Amino acid sequence: MQNKICIIFNPAARGEKAKHLLSKLYTLVGDVPIKVSQYPGDAEAKTEWAIEQGYDLIVAAGGDGTINEVVNGFNGREVILGVIPLGTINVFAMELGLPRSIEKAWATILQGNIRAIDFPKANDQHFVQLAGVGLDAKVLQLTHWNVRKTLGPLSYLFTVAYLLKETQPSLQITLEEGSRLSGSFLLIGNGRYYGGPFAVFPKARLDDGLLDGYLFSRVSSTVLIKYWLRSFMGGLYDEEESEGEVIRFQSRSFVVQSKEEVPVELDGDFYGHTPVSFSCEPQKLKVIVP
Numbered sequence: 317m318q319n320k321i322c323i324i325f326n327p328a329a330r331g332e333k334a335k336h337l338l339s340k341l342y343t344l345v346g347d348v349p350i351k352v353s354q355y356p357g358d359a360e361a362k363t364e365w366a367i368e369q370g371y372d373l374i375v376a377a378g379g380d381g382t383i384n385e386v387v388n389g390f391n392g393r394e395v396i397l398g399v400i401p402l403g404t405i406n407v408f409a410m411e412l413g414l415p416r417s418i419e420k421a422w423a424t425i426l427q428g429n430i431r432a433i434d435f436p437k438a439n440d441q442h443f444v445q446l447a448g449v450g451l452d453a454k455v456l457q458l459t460h461w462n463v464r465k466t467l468g469p470l471s472y473l474f475t476v477a478y479l480l481k482e483t484q485p486s487l488q489i490t491l492e493e494g495s496r497l498s499g500s501f502l503l504i505g506n507g508r509y510y511g512g513p514f515a516v517f518p519k520a521r522l523d524d525g526l527l528d529g530y531l532f533s534r535v536s537s538t539v540l541i542k543y544w545l546r547s548f549m550g551g552l553y554d555e556e557e558s559e560g561e562v563i564r565f566q567s568r569s570f571v572v573q574s575k576e577e578v579p580v581e582l583d584g585d586f587y588g589h590t591p592v593s594f595s596c597e598p599q600k601l602k603v604i605v606p
């Protein structure tokens with residue numbers, strides 16, 4: 317491997333359990349530098365610093381939020397992303413088929429097999445795997461960090477149950493080719509998986525130059541359970557039966573607007589509010605895969 321590697325490590329990943337893996341990582345990687353993120357946003361700053369120092373293979377050691385910060389530090393430079401999955405769910409690592417063990421993930425990085433994948437954006441902020449407008453972003457916003465730390469992914473279910481009783485927002489989506497759609501909750505996928513090994517977007521490919529959208533007209537517990545079960549079974553869905561409940565689309569770019577401010581999440585972290593423009597640069601991001 318000819319590249320100059322720098323590792324960006326997030327001790328707060330996996331509900332702060334990742335911090336216990338730092339010494340193991342030091343032993344494993346020898347004299348490869350490890351920069352420890354000190355606060356939310358610092359992984360992005362440390363990535364920018366590393367690139368300025370001449371490192372051209374930046375390894376995100378953390379979960380999806382850490383990867384998101386690292387790629388946002390690339391700023392259009394020709395660098396390669398490596399991943400050591402140390403997060404709670406690690407959806408992007410699952411999508412790439414990366415091994416979960418630290419040792420195997422590091423061995424994969426040293427082998428240096430590179431894949432070029434699409435690099436999506438929401439306004440000026442990049443993401444790698446998924447985004448959401450409406451329910452899931454609000455859930456992330458409202459579920460307290462301490463509850464997440466204690467209960468893990470289960471904590472979100474309580475917030476979902478609470479939010480389903482509230483009035484649902486009204487989203488207007490304008491696709492690149494001009495057609496308009498409306499609904500209350502939008503899920504966006506660069507790859508197939510969302511929230512775990514659930515193929516919510518069975519037709520999505522990381523390198524097809526398109527974003528996949530799933531727009532729910534109205535969300536209820538029945539609708540959520542139905543689609544979750546289907547995605548769990550590998551994306552078995554019935555086009556006819558889904559009509560009215562959900563609209564699926566694929567597009568290179570689209571705009572989401574709403575009368576009220578609706579929250580937006582990127583790669584599982586709260587990002588901001590509507591309006592938001594989504595776009596995708598085809599095969600722009602280089603990432604190491606098995």
Ligand SMILES: Nc1ncnc2c1ncn2[C@@H]1O[C@H](COP(=O)(O)OP(=O)(O)OP(=O)(O)O)[C@@H](O)[C@H]1O
Nearest residue numbers: 328329330354355356379380381382403404405406
């Ligand atoms: N030193 C730090 N202290 C607190 N938070 C941090 C620190 N460094 C980074 N963060 C934040 O930690 C959050 C969680 O990180 P990450 O998403 O990587 O882990 P995770 O939630 O366990 O994984 P996943 O999203 O794959 O389930 C990110 O939003 C990131 O901004």
